[in-house]
Amino acid sequence: MGQFTDPCKTKTRTSAHEDQCDLYYECFNGQPVLQECPNGLVYHGKRTQGLFGVCDYDFMVDCSTRQARSYAQNLDQPNPCDYKSGIIGDITYCDRYWECVVGNPQLYDCPNGLVFIGRNRGIAEGCDYPWRGSYCDDKQLANPPLSTEHCDWLYGIFGHETSCTRYWTCWNGTASEQFCIGGLLYNEESHSCDWPQNVAGCQKHPLCKDDPNANVPLGKSCERYWACQGGYPRLQRCPATLVFDKRSRRCVNPPTEDCEAPTTTTAAPEDYVDDDFRGAAPPPPRRRRPSSSLSQGPPDQGSFLPNNALPFRPSSPSESRPQSPPLPQGANFREAPIDKAVPLK
Known part of the structure; x- marks a missing residue:
């Protein structure tokens, strides 16, 4: 068993525990405070060389004189190298996981605000929002929140400070304002837009x-x-x-005490104005269907011919329609549609 060393008198402001390799003392306000390394790590003593502050992997530290471990350290943490996926969650902290790297287990932290759910799952590095599942029911969080403007954690979805129809999505501490549409309000419990009757305690207009x-x-x-x-x-x-x-x-239906029946008037094309389409042009006029070729000349071919075609221009009025035999006189006759056909009475 080792001897107690006052951490306030050391360069790193920390000192090793007397008999447990995963515990250490740290100086706060001139007093030694007992601290515990994250699960799977032990006290290293050098802040610049440890994996997490003054803590590192046990194979990097000589714990022969302090072999005792805390309860969390004594739990059987599975080795990720024994699994096909090469990755497994920590048995104590839901925001940490172990990954097999070159045959050795390595401990990793999820992005701040996320928890581990499995390889190739979640929104970032196998980690996802904690409210999407019961990932932390029997575990605890190893890391405290890192807050920025509008973001309680670096990653997450958070309600707006002054509006129930808006919310913030945070990615690595950067907040983006989002809006609920269709009369929906942001629900803090489900972290989504919900019907107004399901959102309690929201400020009103x-x-x-x-x-x-x-x-x-x-x-x-x-x-x-x-x-x-x-x-x-x-x-x-x-x-x-x-x-x-x-x-x-x-x-x-009108009338009411305050309103009569609405009047509708047809506006001239140049005065066409609508409340929802103010300043829009009047509707285009409809094209008239050409009359029968027997009563009028050929239709205007300028808009139906290719660009390189010559428009039809008759040289004289007599050439504007084909020649036909003189019609018989009388009120019971009509033009014959077929050449040399006898009109019917």
Whole structure:
């Protein structure tokens, strides 16, 4: 058994435990505090050479004089080199895993905020969000959170500080603002956008403070109104020929106490303006179908001929239609569609 050494008098501000190789003392505020190395590691004593601070693999440290281990160290941690995948989770910490590297087990940490779920799974290095499964039910976290602006951990999905329709996705400490659409709100429990009735304790908009899912009149407008969805208003319009009734707070057939039947007028093409398509051009005119070739000349061929074709230009009015025999006189006759055919009475 070794002897106690005051860590506050050492260069590294740490010292080895008397009889356990995975324990050590560290100086805090002038007092020695007992610390424990991560599972599978032992006290090394050199901060610049250890795997995690002053802790390193046991095969890198001589523990012949301090062979005792804590309970966590005595557990049977499987060797990843004995498995086909070459990787296995730590039996004590859910955010750590062991991987076989050149025949030797190596201990790794998941990115901050993630936990180990298996090789080629999760969002990064076999690690995933802890709320997607029961990965930490019988384990604990080895690493504390590393927080940045809008991010409680370096990786994760977190609620917005002032809005229920927004949230933050954090990747390596960088936050990206996201939005819930379709009247949904961010649910802190499921870490996803959810129906308003499933999200409790969310702040409300002043227009929807009385009822988070009611319809609210828009001033004196007879066609538009506010539709509250989960405490947030969305501008809506009644269907054609209907008006918004401020008493029943729904679209009804006119007239009501405040609104008459909507009037519809046909606007001239140059005055064509719509509330939703303001400034759009009027609809293009429809092309007329050409009349029968027996009553009119040939159609305008300029738009139907290739670019290198010559347009049809008759030299005289008599050439604008084919020659036909003179028609018989009388009101019961019509043009014969076939040459030399006898008209019917």
